[in-house]
Amino acid sequence: MASGSNFHRLPEPEYKRLTMTFDGRTIEARSGDSVAAALIAAGVTVTRTTPVSGVSRGPYCMMGVCFECLMEIDGVQNVQGCMVQVREGMSVRSMAGARTVSDARTPGDG
Amino acid sequence: MARPSYDVIVVGAGLHGLSCALNLAREGLKVVALDKDHPGRHASGVNAGGVRRLGRHEAELPLTMAALEIWHRIEQEVGDSCGFVACDQIKVAESGSEADTLQARLLRLRELGYDHEQWIDADELRRRVPAIAPHCVGAVLCAGDGSANPFRTVMAYRRAALSAGVEIRENCPALALSPAGSGWRVDTPQGPLDGGAVMNCAGTWGNTIARALGEPVPVTPAALMLMITERLAPFLKPVLGAAGRTLSFKQFDNGTLLIGGGHRGTAEPECNRSRVKMVGLSISAQTVGALFPQLADVRVVRSWAGLEGMMPDDIPVIGPSSRADGIYHAFGFCGHGFQLAPITGRIMADLLVRGHSGLPIEAFRIDRFAAADMAAMDTPEQRISA
Amino acid sequence: MVDPVPLLIMGSGPAGLAAAQEAVRAGVGALLLDEQPTGGGQIYRALGEATGERQKTLGTDYAAGAPLLTVLSAQCLDHQPGATVWEVSPDGTVYYTRQGQARAVSAEQVILCSGAMERPMPFPGWTLPGVMTCGAAQILLKGAGVFPASGAVLAGSGPLLLLLAKQLIGARARLAAVVDTTPADNYRGALKYLPGALRTPGYLLKGLSMIRTLSASGVPWYRGASGLEAIGDDAVAGLRFKVRGRQHEVACSNLFLHQGVVPNVQLSRSLGLEHHWDGLQRCWRPILDGWGASALERIAVAGDAGGIMGARAAEAHGRLAALGALNRIGVLSETERDRRAAGARAVYRREILPRPFLDRLYRPHPDYLQPADDTIVCRCEEVTAGQIRKYVELGCLGPNQTKAFGRSGMGPCQGRVCGLTVSEIIAQARGVPLEQVGYYRIRPPIKPVTLGELATLEQPEDA
Ligand SMILES: Cc1cc2nc3c(=O)[nH]c(=O)nc-3n(C[C@H](O)[C@H](O)[C@H](O)COP(=O)(O)OP(=O)(O)OC[C@H]3O[C@@H](n4cnc5c(N)ncnc54)[C@H](O)[C@@H]3O)c2cc1C
Ligand SMILES: Cc1cc2nc3c(=O)[nH]c(=O)nc-3n(C[C@H](O)[C@H](O)[C@H](O)COP(=O)(O)OP(=O)(O)OC[C@H]3O[C@@H](n4cnc5c(N)ncnc54)[C@H](O)[C@@H]3O)c2cc1C
Ligand code: FES
Numbered sequence: 006m007a008s009g010s011n012f013h014r015l016p017e018p019e020y021k022r023l024t025m026t027f028d029g030r031t032i033e034a035r036s037g038d039s040v041a042a043a044l045i046a047a048g049v050t051v052t053r054t055t056p057v058s059g060v061s062r063g064p065y066c067m068m069g070v071c072f073e074c075l076m077e078i079d080g081v082q083n084v085q086g087c088m089v090q091v092r093e094g095m096s097v098r099s100m101a102g103a104r105t106v107s108d109a110r111t112p113g114d115g
Numbered sequence: 116m117a118r119p120s121y122d123v124i125v126v127g128a129g130l131h132g133l134s135c136a137l138n139l140a141r142e143g144l145k146v147v148a149l150d151k152d153h154p155g156r157h158a159s160g161v162n163a164g165g166v167r168r169l170g171r172h173e174a175e176l177p178l179t180m181a182a183l184e185i186w187h188r189i190e191q192e193v194g195d196s197c198g199f200v201a202c203d204q205i206k207v208a209e210s211g212s213e214a215d216t217l218q219a220r221l222l223r224l225r226e227l228g229y230d231h232e233q234w235i236d237a238d239e240l241r242r243r244v245p246a247i248a249p250h251c252v253g254a255v256l257c258a259g260d261g262s263a264n265p266f267r268t269v270m271a272y273r274r275a276a277l278s279a280g281v282e283i284r285e286n287c288p289a290l291a292l293s294p295a296g297s298g299w300r301v302d303t304p305q306g307p308l309d310g311g312a313v314m315n316c317a318g319t320w321g322n323t324i325a326r327a328l329g330e331p332v333p334v335t336p337a338a339l340m341l342m343i344t345e346r347l348a349p350f351l352k353p354v355l356g357a358a359g360r361t362l363s364f365k366q367f368d369n370g371t372l373l374i375g376g377g378h379r380g381t382a383e384p385e386c387n388r389s390r391v392k393m394v395g396l397s398i399s400a401q402t403v404g405a406l407f408p409q410l411a412d413v414r415v416v417r418s419w420a421g422l423e424g425m426m427p428d429d430i431p432v433i434g435p436s437s438r439a440d441g442i443y444h445a446f447g448f449c450g451h452g453f454q455l456a457p458i459t460g461r462i463m464a465d466l467l468v469r470g471h472s473g474l475p476i477e478a479f480r481i482d483r484f485a486a487a488d489m490a491a492m493d494t495p496e497q498r499i500s501a
Numbered sequence: 502m503v504d505p506v507p508l509l510i511m512g513s514g515p516a517g518l519a520a521a522q523e524a525v526r527a528g529v530g531a532l533l534l535d536e537q538p539t540g541g542g543q544i545y546r547a548l549g550e551a552t553g554e555r556q557k558t559l560g561t562d563y564a565a566g567a568p569l570l571t572v573l574s575a576q577c578l579d580h581q582p583g584a585t586v587w588e589v590s591p592d593g594t595v596y597y598t599r600q601g602q603a604r605a606v607s608a609e610q611v612i613l614c615s616g617a618m619e620r621p622m623p624f625p626g627w628t629l630p631g632v633m634t635c636g637a638a639q640i641l642l643k644g645a646g647v648f649p650a651s652g653a654v655l656a657g658s659g660p661l662l663l664l665l666a667k668q669l670i671g672a673r674a675r676l677a678a679v680v681d682t683t684p685a686d687n688y689r690g691a692l693k694y695l696p697g698a699l700r701t702p703g704y705l706l707k708g709l710s711m712i713r714t715l716s717a718s719g720v721p722w723y724r725g726a727s728g729l730e731a732i733g734d735d736a737v738a739g740l741r742f743k744v745r746g747r748q749h750e751v752a753c754s755n756l757f758l759h760q761g762v763v764p765n766v767q768l769s770r771s772l773g774l775e776h777h778w779d780g781l782q783r784c785w786r787p788i789l790d791g792w793g794a795s796a797l798e799r800i801a802v803a804g805d806a807g808g809i810m811g812a813r814a815a816e817a818h819g820r821l822a823a824l825g826a827l828n829r830i831g832v833l834s835e836t837e838r839d840r841r842a843a844g845a846r847a848v849y850r851r852e853i854l855p856r857p858f859l860d861r862l863y864r865p866h867p868d869y870l871q872p873a874d875d876t877i878v879c880r881c882e883e884v885t886a887g888q889i890r891k892y893v894e895l896g897c898l899g900p901n902q903t904k905a906f907g908r909s910g911m912g913p914c915q916g917r918v919c920g921l922t923v924s925e926i927i928a929q930a931r932g933v934p935l936e937q938v939g940y941y942r943i944r945p946p947i948k949p950v951t952l953g954e955l956a957t958l959e960q961p962e963d964a
Contacts, residue, residue: 011653011754015646015672017552035645037538037550042645050630050736056346056370057883061735063630065880067637067644068543069536069948070618070765072881072913081412083345083913087640088585090538103346103370107409108245153898160905266905270896345913345949369908388773391945393588393596393605393958400955411953416913417944 010048025095034091041067041074041086044097052076052086056103075100119298121147121282123467124310126289126301126324129159130265131445131452132316133272134460137193139314140279142468147308148281149301151288152387155269157318159453161421163341163363163375164265165354166454168231169204169257170220172430174478175451176229178458181474185457186261192457194278195271198264200368203353207240207247207254207406213358217255232257246350248406255358262354262365265453272456289317292327298441312441312467319384319424321432321446328438330481334424334447338380338389342396342418346370360402372413374399380420389420425449433459433479435466443467444481505607506532506579507830508823509595511586511768512614514542515812516804516819518569520612523823523841525575527832532606533573534584534597536948540573541566542616543636544812546643549573555646558672562707562812563643569816587946589613589768593799596946596958603954610799610826613769614819617762617805620784620865621918622657623872626731627758628880635665635759648672652754654740656680656729659863660704662759663711670718678721678751680742682760682866685725691862698858701851704811723749727868731756760865763921764806770943772800778936781860782809783870784921785940792825793818801826809860814852820845870925878926879919881912886926893930900924900941913949916941 020035027044034043041064044052051061053075064074067087074086078097082104086097125136128150136148150156166186168179189197208214221232233256240247240254277283284305291302298311315324319336347370354365363375378395396418403410424447426432431449436442443466445459452459462472508524510517513535524531533540541548545566548556556564573580581599588596594607619634626632635655641647648669654677655666666679698705715722728743732750739752763784766776774795776785786808793801803822804815821842828838872878874887884907892906900916900923903909909923910916916923920941928935 011649011651012641012647013650013674015552015554015558015642015648017554017646019552020646037547038645038647042641042647045641046645046647052630055883057881060628060883061630062628062880063736064633065637066619066634066918067640068618070914070917075913083414088536103348104413105348106246106350106407106413108350264905266902270902270905274896343911344952390590390773393590393594393945393955394960397955397958397960400952403952404956411956412951414913414949414951415946415955416915416949417911418946419944 010046012046012048014046023091023093025091025097027097028099038091039067039087040076040078040089040091040095040097043091044086051099053100054102059102119296119309119311121145121308121310123312123314124149124299124301124308125314125316127315127317127320127446128154128273128283129157129316129318130269130272130456131159131318131448131459132314133269133276134456135314135316135445135463136281136460137272137276137279138460138464139467140276140281142464146281147284147310148276149284149287149289149303151286153285154273154283155266158421158423158448159456160266160269161419162265162453163373164198164262164453165204165363165365166199166261166263167204167257167354167451168260168454169206169255170356171451173227174430175455176227177474178455178462182455182458183260186263186454189263189457193271193275195267195274197268197271199261200263201259201261203243204257204260204356205240205244205254205353206356206358207251208358209251210359211252214252217358221255231259243353244351244355246407246409248408251406260354289324292324312443314463315442315444315446318446318448319422321424321444325432325444325481328436328442330436330438332432332447332481333427333484336382336384337423337425337450338382338391338420339375339423339450340378340380340391340395340399340418340420341373341375342399342415344372344374345414345416347372347413357402357406362399362402362406364403374403376402382422384422389422391418391420423448423450427484431479432481433462433476434481437480437482505593505609506530507609507832508532508826509534509606509608509611510614511535511589511595511611512542512616512804512806513537513540513573513580513582514614514616514804515544515566515569515816516616516806516822517542517612517614518572519816519819520614520803520823521575521578522569522572523820523827525572525578527827528577529827529832530577530579532608533578533580534586534595535582536585538582540570540580540582545570546640551643552646555643559643559668560671585948586768587948587950589772589800591772591797591800598950598954601954603950603958605958605960608799609830610801612793612819612822612826613800613802613806614804615765615768615806617809618765618917619759620761620763621878621922622758622760622869623876623878623886623922624729624731624869625873625876626733626737628877629731629733629737630735631733631737631754632731632756632758635661635757638665638757639668642668642672648674649755651675652677653757654678654680654751654753654755655757655759656682656726656740656742657759658683658866659759659761660708660859661762663708663715665757665759666720667711667714670714670720676720677753678723679715680726680729680740680751681722681724682726682729682869683724683863684866687862687864690864691858694858694861698855701854704855704859721751727866729868760869761863762805762809764808765917766806767915767917767943767947769795769802769806770940771945771947772797774800776940779808781857783865784809791821793822794825794829798829810853810856814849817845817849817852821849870922871929872922878922879909879912881914881918882908884909884919886922889923889926890930893927897927898931899939900927903927904941910941915943915947
């Protein structure tokens with residue numbers, strides 16, 4: 006586990022190690038982890054800022070109830086991080102306020 | 116026979132009923148407004164809040180213009196902004212033939228002397244709605260329309276009516292209607308009420324009274340559906356519709372998207388409820404996907420349906436009874452009565468107090484339907500007796 | 502054309518698994534949906550994959566779920582994990598999303614076993630990052646073997662608080678403190694229910710063992726705490742509270758809260774089922790008959806979703822609901838249903854005996870039912886208790902009306918976290934019983950579904 010985290014893992018060598026990134030930083034996870042659990046284990050506390058007032062929030066219930074753990078996972082915004090299992094190489098980003106929408110894709114001229 | 120205890124009994128305290136009650140009380144009349152549930156429980160409290168002139172039926176044009184004028188000073192009218200914000204309404208054309216249809220309407224409007232709807236070409240459309248799919252060829256734009264918060268509007272009308280002296284009775288259905296002296300008696304579970312006149316503003320249930328008077332109309336209940344998404348960063352200013360699909364699409368200031376369309380859920384007016392049908396919501400989602408493909412991973416967080424009375428000619432009944440003196444109707448607003456509510460109350464008060472309205476309401480007569488329309492109608496509603 | 506399935510079970514906790522066992526035993530091919538990646542529900546979460554180390558840490562009650570889990574490999578059971586149910590319609594059509602594809606399937610009988618969720622515990626600072634529920638700490642342990650090795654405070658009231666303390670101590674975590682908010686007079690109030698509870702003494706004995714572990718651990722244990730306030734700038738750094746008038750402050754890097762669990766009624770609400778206010782548990786429960794059947798012919802509710810009953814009673818209740826459903830679809834005669842139900846019914850009766858005692862003992866502290874004005878109650882839309890009180894002054898009679906004023910309950914969690922609190926606040930502000938105030942009208946989808954999923958919804962032909 007990353008230094009700076011006060012969370013530890015049980016001694017369970019059985020689980021496969023996986024790596025993912027969070028806001029560009031490499032995070033070590035284990036097979037079976039939810040994204041939110043892996044981040045917490047790595048010492049991440051804040052995973053988004055709210056669209057209402059911009060304050061920081063982190064996962065709260067870990068069981069899909071509260072929607073505090075919304076993150077961008079492999080390019081998809083506002084995904085519940087506690088409900089998605091880590092896959093090798095996953096790219097996770099924190100959400101800053103409301104999700105965004107791109108303009109129309111310009112019509113291809115070729 | 117003693118003088119009736121009320122000058123007017125308004126049956127139904129949705130927005131139209133409240134607007135009537137407010138305008139009547141401001142004429143100095145003693146008014147009671149009854150609702151079998153509570154104000155805003157039905158269409159008036161759960162609609163899309165669109166304050167739209169765009170695409171209105173010709174017969175509604177004078178009314179919609181007059182209503183918009185009140186909307187722009189709604190705070191003066193009822194003491195609250197009702198969440199009204201002015202914004203453009205846009206109806207997009209996705210093909211040349213849709214553009215032709217829209218432009219034909221614009222010509223017709225010009226003939227009638229209206230210029231509130233304008234054509235905008237594809238570039239202008241893209242400038243105003245950068246996120247729109249590239250195949251859209253143009254649109255009709257109506258500047259100066261807007262939207263408001265429906266439940267807040269109902270509450271504002273309710274408070275304004277109360278302070279103008281209206282008595283509002285909730286959980287008080289009108290059960291039966293009978294002549295009493297020079298006026299009418301309305302039976303309710305809270306006892307009989309006597310009034311000089313009765314206004315039928317019962318929305319989807321309007322026919323229960325019309326039928327009791329022997330002048331039923333072919334009004335059918337519909338469960339109109341809406342859905343709302345999570346918050347998105349601002350990307351859409353106008354309210355958007357489409358020429359070839361039923362869609363009403365807007366982004367609130369808080370970032371959420373409201374998606375509506377003509378697709379209907381299950382209407383059960385006799386049980387006082389409606390339910391969404393996922394088939395219809397799925398079609399609305401496809402429509403949004405066609406116009407804004409980049410919204411595919413946006414999440415819908417809530418959907419609902421509200422009951423509305425639909426008429427075969429897509430316009431409401433407004434005006435005096437054709438059968439009985441002292442009874443007036445305003446119901447069956449066909450999914451676009453929110454915008455009209457401020458003016459209906461004015462019209463009804465004029466009819467009662469002055470015997471006529473300054474606005475043309477001939478097209479909304481209750482006896483405009485042929486017997487054939489009536490035979491075809493199928494409304495499984497409970498009856499009230501007369 | 503997709504044929505209707507005879508039985509659809511939603512939720513693979515003890516109630517859902519037991520229901521599945523009864524279906525398998527009757528030879529009926531049931532469909533079992535759960536949004537979690539593995540079966541087991543809350544109590545037996547990830548048990549199928551848990552190492553010996555994890556089982557040892559979590560204790561015997563956790564490992565006890567193993568026999569139930571065996572049903573997941575039964576031939577005739579169609580178990581679909583990772584399936585999020587977002588709508589159930591009264592005609593028995595169930596809508597769910599799995600692996601990015603939304604589907605509808607119609608079922609002759611549906612049993613909703615969606616379990617419980619934690620009762621919100623709003624007080625100033627509870628929205629700070631690093632503040633989580635005790636259930637969340639358990640989920641970290643069960644699902645990932647992750648635990649706070651130091652600097653954690655556990656605060657609140659109820660068996661799960663003590664259980665978590667025991668499990669963390671077992672994992673050699675150094676807890677900063679346990680702050681118990683159970684009001685002193687709850688003990689007196691609960692006394693009259695004690696004789697009933699003693700008829701099924703297992704729970705009380707377990708409770709005593711948890712208390713012994715905690716006492717012996719040397720973890721600072723504050724009892725009768727009130728006036729909680731979490732402090733910190735961008736994340737929680739400490740907890741302030743009062744005990745008998747004296748102010749305390751404990752530094753922490755994580756704060757885990759608990760004040761009991763309440764039924765997850767999103768689906769039964771959105772179906773329009775009637776709910777009854779349970780004054781002892783201070784929560785709503787759908788009105789059901791002795792087989793968990795609702796007023797809707799095709800819908801039954803089992804386990805904690807029908808009223809908090811605990812894992813063993815939930816298991817028995819799941820069996821009863823399945824037997825009732827199997828009878829309604831004509832697979833079991835009444836006699837056969839009753840014969841198979843006898844054992845489960847006895848277990849159910851026995852296991853719910855201690856409930857009134859536990860419910861009264863762990864009744865939430867009034868501070869967290871009626872939070873102070875500046876406390877956020879709706880976390881999604883950041884609406885405070887004071888704002889709700891103001892909307893009542895403006896004429897709002899119930900929670901559906903406050904939605905229109907301040908958007909409470911309209912965020913992505915759809916009112917799950919604030920619903921009970923908002924109704925409590927309105928009831929007190931209006932001075933009327935909570936029953937009269939009611940609850941949010943819950944609208945589908947009960948879990949967010951994307952426009953893309955909705956647009957490509959696969960439907961049975963007759964939907
Ligand atoms: C989902 C939806 C979206 C919509 N979007 C828009 C929009 O964007 N723009 C727009 O302009 N319009 C819109 N509309 C239409 C608009 O909401 C309605 O036309 C308008 O609210 C009708 O108001 P009402 O007062 O006639 O009816 P209601 O609001 O239905 O009020 C009628 C009242 O009468 C009561 N009642 C019935 N029978 C009795 C009885 N016997 N005794 C006592 N009380 C009785 C009912 O309880 C009810 O409260 C929408 C409608 C829906 C359903
Ligand atoms: C966080 C938490 C931890 C708990 N830990 C313990 C414990 O350690 N010991 C103990 O004795 N009791 C514990 N309890 C109480 C315990 O949950 C119950 O007594 C017991 O698990 C109830 O069983 P059930 O089958 O009714 O529901 P649950 O076990 O809660 O199962 C419900 C299942 O439904 C699924 N579900 C819910 N909604 C949906 C949806 N929309 N779509 C798809 N699936 C859905 C969930 O994923 C879950 O798997 C805990 C409760 C909670 C909330
Ligand atoms: S932490 Fe609550 S939903 Fe993920």
